Amino acid sequence: MNIIKVASDSRSTAVAGAIAGVMREQDSVDVQAIGAGAVNQAVKAVAIARGYLELDGIDIICIPSFVEVTIEGQERTAVRLGVERRGSEAAPPTSEPEPESEPEPESGGPTY
Amino acid sequence: MNIIKVASDSRSTAVAGAIAGVMREQDSVDVQAIGAGAVNQAVKAVAIARGYLELDGIDIICIPSFVEVTIEGQERTAVRLGVERRGSEAAPPTSEPEPESEPEPESGGPTY
Numbered sequence: 001m002n003i004i005k006v007a008s009d010s011r012s013t014a015v016a017g018a019i020a021g022v023m024r025e026q027d028s029v030d031v032q033a034i035g036a037g038a039v040n041q042a043v044k045a046v047a048i049a050r051g052y053l054e055l056d057g058i059d060i061i062c063i064p065s066f067v068e069v070t071i072e073g074q075e076r077t078a079v080r081l082g083v084e085r086r087g088s089e090a091a092p093p094t095s096e097p098e099p100e101s102e103p104e105p106e107s108g109g110p111t112y
Numbered sequence: 113m114n115i116i117k118v119a120s121d122s123r124s125t126a127v128a129g130a131i132a133g134v135m136r137e138q139d140s141v142d143v144q145a146i147g148a149g150a151v152n153q154a155v156k157a158v159a160i161a162r163g164y165l166e167l168d169g170i171d172i173i174c175i176p177s178f179v180e181v182t183i184e185g186q187e188r189t190a191v192r193l194g195v196e197r198r199g200s201e202a203a204p205p206t207s208e209p210e211p212e213s214e215p216e217p218e219s220g221g222p223t224y
Contacts, residue, residue: 036152
């Protein structure tokens with residue numbers, strides 16, 4: 001699993017380039033940040049990456065969540081932005097699963 | 113259009129409650145923040161709101177972008193988090209639209 005770690009002094013355009021690079025090849029990447037400055041850079045990077053990827057016809061969305069991480073023996077709460085292609089696993093399950101093959105139409109009723 | 117404005121001293125749980133309240137009724141809401149502290153609170157609020165809305169079976173995603181806003185005559189760049197229901201406008205159109213009403217089952221065939 002890819003994780004891009006962002007610090008408060010990360011350049012948002014550089015992080016955006018990294019996000020775009022991964023998203024051109026894969027369906028998702030996690031961007032992780034600890035602290036307000038880092039979260040801000042991470043969110044801006046996703047916004048900038050959207051612009052980069054738009055040119056490739058790739059539409060990305062993000063899913064924020066919290067994760068506990070241990071850094072130098074200290075437990076910290078990080079913000080994770082799960083970046084995904086829009087609609088890649090987004091589509092809600094249809095009420096009926098698509099059949100593997102088209103069933104025979106039943107218009108004629110049973111033929112026995 | 114709904115805009116929830118977030119400041120660096122906004123409580124993220126309160127903002128999360130506001131996001132969840134709108135998203136229970138509507139398909140989208142914009143969350144706007146200026147500055148690292150405010151953006152951080154906004155992102156955390158979306159993560160918390162995801163938890164609230166999960167209980168209602170609502171899955172939200174967010175789309176970060178930049179917007180220029182004028183505050184007291186000063187032009188500022190805000191971060192806007194477009195919050196949407198997952199798949200609401202994302203899902204590719206299904207090959208057949210869902211029928212308005214359930215068609216009669218055809219198991220018995222015609223009864224004339």
